[in-house]
Amino acid sequence: MGVKSEKAQATRAALIAAARALFARDGYGATGTEAILASAGMTRGALYHHFADKQALFAAVCETLHAEGEAVIETQADAAPDAFSGLIDGCLAFLDFVVRPDVRRILILEAPGVLGWDQWNEMDRRHGFGLLIEGVEAAVAEGSLAGDPLTLAVMINGALNYGVVWAGQSEDPTALRRLKTGFVDLMESMRR
Known part of the structure; x- marks a missing residue:
């Protein structure tokens, strides 16, 4: 270079x-x-x-945050002993990363409005949501989850994203821990 x-x-x-x-x-x-x-x-x-403008700079900030989150998620998921555990561990890593005030504000609260729904969704599909789909597909392939992987990923993603907003705005210091426990319980209830 x-x-x-x-x-x-x-x-x-x-x-x-x-x-x-x-x-x-x-x-x-x-x-x-x-x-x-x-x-x-x-x-x-x-x-x-x-x-090109401030919005393009904002998009670059979002891409940077997505890449950081992706690395954290992959590290945790790849260390798991099986696909189902990897899916849970990756999702918990996502929660830890995205509930941070800076990340939550930029990626979850502001990015959909600043970038527009289509660009935000496309960016999410290339990063975190793409990893989630892969994790769900692997869990379905190993037999620990049943159902259409895309539909399951959409439902899990919705729960995670709203959970981040809820935990991030809560004044309850146990909100993130409760969210993570509830998420694991939800996933275990879906396990085959």
């Missing part, structure tokens, strides 16, 4: 990191491009060299 390419990657990464911190703290609507530029120590030209 050349020096120019390394510098471009460093500039892009700095813009994404600055935007991520501000979007997490203040939200997309309250974060202006000037604040992002000041935080990153960049010029407007640098921003528009890498991103």
